[in-house]
Amino acid sequence: RGLSYTMTTTEEYMTQEDSWDRDLLLDPAWEKQQRKTFTAWCNSHLRKAGTQIENIEEDFRNGLKLMLLLEVISGERLPKPDKGKMRFHKIANVNKALDFISSKGVKLVSIGAEEIVDGNVKMTLGMIWTIILRFAIQDISVEETSAKEGLLLWCQRKTAPYRNVNVQNFHISWKDGLALCALIHRHRPDLIDYSKLRKDDPIGNLNTAFEVAEKYLDIPKMLDADDIVNTPKPDEKAIMTYVSCFYHAFAGAEQAETAANRICKVLAVNQENEKLMEEYEKLASELLEWIRRTIPWLENRVAEQTMHAMQQKLEDFRDYRRVHKPPKVQEKCQLEINFNTLQTKLRLSNRPAFMPSEGKMVSDIANAWKGLEQVEKGYEEWLLTEIRRLERLDHLAEKFKQKSTLHESWTTGKEELLSQKDYESASLMEIRALMRKHEAFESDLAAHQDRVEQIAAIAQELNELDYYDAATINARCQGICDQWDNLGTLTQKRRESLERVEKLWETIDQLYLEFAKRAAPFNNWMDGAMEDLQDMFIVHSIEEIQSLITAHDQFKATLPEADKERMAIMGIHNEILKIAQTYGIKVVGENPYTVLSPQDISNKWEAVKQLVPMRDQTLQEEVARQQSNERLRRQFGAQANIIGPWIQTKMEEISHVSIDIAGSLEEQMSNLKTYEQNIINYKSNIDKLEGDHQLSQEGLIFDNKHTNYTMEHVRVGWEQLLTTIARTINEVENQILTRDAKGISQEQLNEFRASFNHFDRKRNGMMDPDDFRACLISMGYDLGEVEFARIMTLVDPNNTGVVTFQAFIDFMTRETAETDTAEQVMASFKILASDKMYITVEELRRELPPEQAEYCISRMTKYIGGDAPPGALDYISFSSALYGESDL
Numbered sequence: 045r046g047l048s049y050t051m052t053t054t055e056e057y058m059t060q061e062d063s064w065d066r067d068l069l070l071d072p073a074w075e076k077q078q079r080k081t082f083t084a085w086c087n088s089h090l091r092k093a094g095t096q097i098e099n100i101e102e103d104f105r106n107g108l109k110l111m112l113l114l115e116v117i118s119g120e121r122l123p124k125p126d127k128g129k130m131r132f133h134k135i136a137n138v139n140k141a142l143d144f145i146s147s148k149g150v151k152l153v154s155i156g157a158e159e160i161v162d163g164n165v166k167m168t169l170g171m172i173w174t175i176i177l178r179f180a181i182q183d184i185s186v187e188e189t190s191a192k193e194g195l196l197l198w199c200q201r202k203t204a205p206y207r208n209v210n211v212q213n214f215h216i217s218w219k220d221g222l223a224l225c226a227l228i229h230r231h232r233p234d235l236i237d238y239s240k241l242r243k244d245d246p247i248g249n250l251n252t253a254f255e256v257a258e259k260y261l262d263i264p265k266m267l268d269a270d271d272i273v274n275t276p277k278p279d280e281k282a283i284m285t286y287v288s289c290f291y292h293a294f295a296g297a298e299q300a301e302t303a304a305n306r307i308c309k310v311l312a313v314n315q316e317n318e319k320l321m322e323e324y325e326k327l328a329s330e331l332l333e334w335i336r337r338t339i340p341w342l343e344n345r346v347a348e349q350t351m352h353a354m355q356q357k358l359e360d361f362r363d364y365r366r367v368h369k370p371p372k373v374q375e376k377c378q379l380e381i382n383f384n385t386l387q388t389k390l391r392l393s394n395r396p397a398f399m400p401s402e403g404k405m406v407s408d409i410a411n412a413w414k415g416l417e418q419v420e421k422g423y424e425e426w427l428l429t430e431i432r433r434l435e436r437l438d439h440l441a442e443k444f445k446q447k448s449t450l451h452e453s454w455t456t457g458k459e460e461l462l463s464q465k466d467y468e469s470a471s472l473m474e475i476r477a478l479m480r481k482h483e484a485f486e487s488d489l490a491a492h493q494d495r496v497e498q499i500a501a502i503a504q505e506l507n508e509l510d511y512y513d514a515a516t517i518n519a520r521c522q523g524i525c526d527q528w529d530n531l532g533t534l535t536q537k538r539r540e541s542l543e544r545v546e547k548l549w550e551t552i553d554q555l556y557l558e559f560a561k562r563a564a565p566f567n568n569w570m571d572g573a574m575e576d577l578q579d580m581f582i583v584h585s586i587e588e589i590q591s592l593i594t595a596h597d598q599f600k601a602t603l604p605e606a607d608k609e610r611m612a613i614m615g616i617h618n619e620i621l622k623i624a625q626t627y628g629i630k631v632v633g634e635n636p637y638t639v640l641s642p643q644d645i646s647n648k649w650e651a652v653k654q655l656v657p658m659r660d661q662t663l664q665e666e667v668a669r670q671q672s673n674e675r676l677r678r679q680f681g682a683q684a685n686i687i688g689p690w691i692q693t694k695m696e697e698i699s700h701v702s703i704d705i706a707g708s709l710e711e712q713m714s715n716l717k718t719y720e721q722n723i724i725n726y727k728s729n730i731d732k733l734e735g736d737h738q739l740s741q742e743g744l745i746f747d748n749k750h751t752n753y754t755m756e757h758v759r760v761g762w763e764q765l766l767t768t769i770a771r772t773i774n775e776v777e778n779q780i781l782t783r784d785a786k787g788i789s790q791e792q793l794n795e796f797r798a799s800f801n802h803f804d805r806k807r808n809g810m811m812d813p814d815d816f817r818a819c820l821i822s823m824g825y826d827l828g829e830v831e832f833a834r835i836m837t838l839v840d841p842n843n844t845g846v847v848t849f850q851a852f853i854d855f856m857t858r859e860t861a862e863t864d865t866a867e868q869v870m871a872s873f874k875i876l877a878s879d880k881m882y883i884t885v886e887e888l889r890r891e892l893p894p895e896q897a898e899y900c901i902s903r904m905t906k907y908i909g910g911d912a913p914p915g916a917l918d919y920i921s922f923s924s925a926l927y928g929e930s931d932l
Contacts, residue, residue: 074279075165077271081282082172084266085180088289089116100172101163107137110160114144117179134161142171150178173281180288195284198291199223202230208243214283219272221249224290228256231294235260246273263289303872304891310869311896313393314926320386321398327379328404334372335412338364342419345426349512351434358427362738365759376413377767380406381774384850388778391854392785394865394927397841421756428746435744437511439582444502448520450575451495455527461485462534465541477556477636479542484560484638486535491568496528559616560638566609567640570648573599573606577655584744586670593663600656610649617642673745680736681750687729688753691761694723698772699809708790709780716773723769730762775850782853793853799823800852810846819852866927873919882907882916 079100087096090109093116097103104110106129111122123140126133138157146152152174159167177191184194196214203209206226211217218224220243229238235256241249250269257263266286272278348354383406386398400406462485466478503521507514576599583589634641701715737755740748783793803811803819811819813836820827820835827835839851876891877883883904888897903925904917 071279073271073275074282075169077267077275077279077282078169078173079165080268080271081266081279081285082169082176084264085176085285085289086113086172088264089113092116101165101168104138104168105161105163106134107139107141107157107160110141111137111144114141114175117175118144118148120144131161145171145175145178148178150174176281176285176288180292181284184288184291192284195288195291199227199287202227206230206238214280214287215278218283218287219278220246221251221253221269224253224257224287225249227287227290227294228253228261232260257290257293261290261293263293299875300891303875306872307869307876307900308893308896310926311899313389313395315899317386317390317393317395317398320382320389321400324379324382324386324398325401325404327375327382328400328409331372331375331379331409332404332412335416339416339419342416342423345423347430347433351431351438354427354431354434358424358431358741361424361427366734373763373766376409377770379409380771384774384778385781388781388850392782396927417760424756428741432744432746433509435582437506437509439580440502440506440509441511441513441517443580444499444506444517444521446580447495447499447502447575448524451492451499451524454492455531458531459527459534462531462538474636475542480557480560480637482535482538482542483557484564486539487561487564488568489531489535491565496524499524555616555620556635556637559613559620560635560640562609562613562616563638563640563645566606566613567645567648569606570645570652573652574648574655577652577659581666583666583670584673584746586667586674589663589666589670593667596659596663603653603656607649610645613645614642669743673740673743676736676740676743676745677748678750680733680740681748681753683729683733683736684751684753684755684758687733687758688751688761690726691758691765694719694765695761695768698768701772709776709783709793713773713776713780716769716776720769720773723765730758733758778850779853782850782857788853788857796853796856797849800849810848811852812846813840816847816852866923869923869926870920873923877919880912881920882909882912883919884913884916888917 083097083100086100090096090113093112095109095112097109108125111125114120115122122144125137125140135157138160142152142155142157152171155167155171155174160171181191181195184191184198189197192214196211199211203211203223203226206222206229208220209222209226211223222241222243225236225238225241229236236252241252247269250267250272254265254267254269258265263286266289267282348357383398383400390396390398466474500521503517506517511517581592583592698716698719701712701719707715734755779793782788783790788796799819799822800811803815803822805812805815816836816839817827817832820832835855839847839855873883874880876887885901888900891897892900900919900922901917904919904922907916907918909916
């Protein structure tokens with residue numbers, strides 16, 4: 045019978061072609077290779093006990109070296125061997141060896157001690173192969189494959205990058221020697237120059253591998269190059285035995301490579317997180333600096349002196365709202381999103397939460413932004429108020445100049461006239477004429493008192509409104525008042541002089557006097573009417589202009605009565621002519637009591653009649669302008685009344701989407717993206733409203749009874765909508781990130797969301813502590829005060845008094861998360877350090893990629909211990925610091 049055996053493990057180590065039952069024969073070439081390989085393999089272990097074998101079937105016959113071999117490779121003691129040399133002593137020793145093999149889970153079939161003692165070659169080789177399988181190959185496992193498949197997969201992965209190497213089996217794939225050289229070069233590139241090897245030199249390649257392995261790797265030469273090359277199909281067991289020695293020789297390097305990969309993965313996470321932290325700090329600093337620079341500009345309420353300068357300020361503010369602020373709104377939103385994403389990544393990688401530099405927390409930025417919007421809120425209103433004030437000032441200043449020019453024109457020459465002493469040489473008629481003329485002047489002077497008072501009142505109002513050129517106004521007003529006082533003094537003195545000589549004269553022409561007395565006030569009335577008809581005005585509503593039209597209509601109603609007075613005055617003049625003609629009086633020169641002539645009255649009356657229709661046209665033009673302004677108000681109001689509720693509705697809809705559990709997170713994200721696109725598409729309506737708002741401001745429209753929404757309300761609502769949709773999308777992204785990283789199913793996530801929504805009493809996306817406790821109890825938690833307090837520190841580390849959905853999800857998944865730990869990283873570094881409590885710079889640079897090695901070297905502290913060489917580094921404190929358990 046041939047030799048066969050069965051392993052008790054689930055793995056099968058022999059294919060059908062490996063069976064020893066094949067026709068009780070073993071290929072002579074294979075037998076030769078097995079004898080040489082198995083002998084060398086046994087000697088590689090027996091030499092540790094100071095002995096070896098020469099002939100594999102002869103030297104194991106007494107069982108003594110067989111028991112010794114098993115003790116060396118297992119590290120265990122076998123029963124004491126029998127010392128006798130009789131056949132039954134040898135059989136007893138071999139049986140002890142076979143019993144030990146069986147105790148290790150190997151079921152031996154058809155292998156008896158008698159065949160070994162009798163020197164049966166095939167049975168002996170089969171027994172040694174069984175030992176090799178159990179103690180050298182069985183523990184090899186890569187990705188849960190069988191030992192043979194695992195060893196083959198290991199070889200394939202290690203040789204994959206090498207040209208001319210394609211490992212598919214354990215026989216012909218190794219004939220040219222390149223696969224063995226590649227295995228050595230992959231782990232020890234210093235021992236072989238692979239680039240100089242040739243595929244057409246298999247003998248040379250195999251001998252190179254055998255010699256290097258024996259000299260540098262302590263792997264004895266177990267195969268013969270000529271036998272392998274000249275055999276159509278080398279023996280699989282011999283090749284597997286030899287290759288397994290390479291696996292064990294490089295096992296330490298494999299362990300170090302695994303440890304290095306773990307460390308690189310952890311360091312990569314830390315480096316990425318540090319980069320995100322630096323980006324956050326930079327963006328936060330820039331945004332805070334922009335806010336710091338902008339607030340003083342908005343707080344500067346020092347008014348400009350001219351309308352143009354203030355309008356430029358308003359335009360600068362519009363540029364700020366349209367051009368400069370919107371990108372900053374996006375930056376602020378992006379900053380919050382980056383912060384939340386970073387915190388999620390830190391939680392998922394079991395790292396401590398990120399604490400920004402002092403003054404750069406999200407809450408600090410929110411407070412700074414709130415301060416910006418507070419000072420911004422009143423700035424535009426202040427600008428418009430100042431423009432309105434300057435408009436009023438310009439109007440008053442122009443009115444002051446117009447009235448002052450009229451008055452100064454009237455007073456020209458009056459002082460010189462009042463200072464004349466013509467009465468000293470005048471005749472009686474001339475004296476009386478002068479007296480009457482003076483009385484007429486006094487009447488005219490009194491009539492001008494109202495204009496002087498108006499001029500003074502306008503100057504006073506300009507001073508109260510802080511007119512920038514008040515000094516010029518005051519100087520001119522003072523000149524007019526001083527002149528007016530002087531005219532009063534001169535008038536009084538001249539009256540006294542005329543009255544002193546009036547008693548000398550008796551005859552007076554009453555009709556001239558009556559004409560003068562009635563013509564002067566009528567002329568003054570016409571002057572006032574002409575002034576009113578040309579008076580400048582400023583209105584802001586249809587009601588105001590309608591009031592002016594009503595006043596104008598009332599004025600026009602007085603024209604018939606005025607025309608009667610004109611006819612009466614002209615009648616006096618006609619009466620003078622009639623009397624002169626009747627009584628033959630020759631009228632020479634002008635009326636001695638007034639400079640007004642009937643022609644003057646007629647001309648001025650015609651001028652008044654021409655100004656009336658001109659005033660009608662001016663008022664109607666203003667009516668048209670106010671009607672246009674009213675259309676702008678209605679147009680703005682209609683849009684605002686649509687946009688305002690639309691923004692509020694979208695805010696509510698987004699809020700509902702964020703708590704809806706009917707669909708998956710991806711469906712939520714799709715819905716939110718749709719909302720986001722709708723909002724982006726709606727921007728044109730906001731822009732159109734901004735345009736109507738600007739037209740209203742340019743038309744100096746400052747109020748609107750057709751809507752409760754101001755442009756400021758719409759702007760704030762729009763910015764809140766943009767921020768809300770972006771923040772909500774980020775929250776769902778973080779939920780997806782958490783779900784995928786934590787391995788949560790959609791059903792679990794829906795269950796968590798349903799529980800959260802049930803206990804979110806206020807429907808604001810947050811739970812109070814009492815509601816959170818009730819939620820935990822409903823999910824089966826047995827909570828004491830101490831345990832609940834501990835959980836609250838996890839879900840509400842900033843002690844805000846509420847539990848967000850993201851914090852709730854993190855808590856529900858944290859306990860079962862499979863993440864790297866500080867202990868795992870320490871264990872990996874310990875492997876690289878060959879079990880030392882410290883690691884050297886050379887070891888780090890040898891085992892890790894350059895970037896990760898330098899990262900560790902720059903951050904690890906010096907190892908404190910007497911057994912370490914100079915420059916040794918402390919990897920234990922470094923590993924703790926990576927997870928926030930100490931300072932890095």
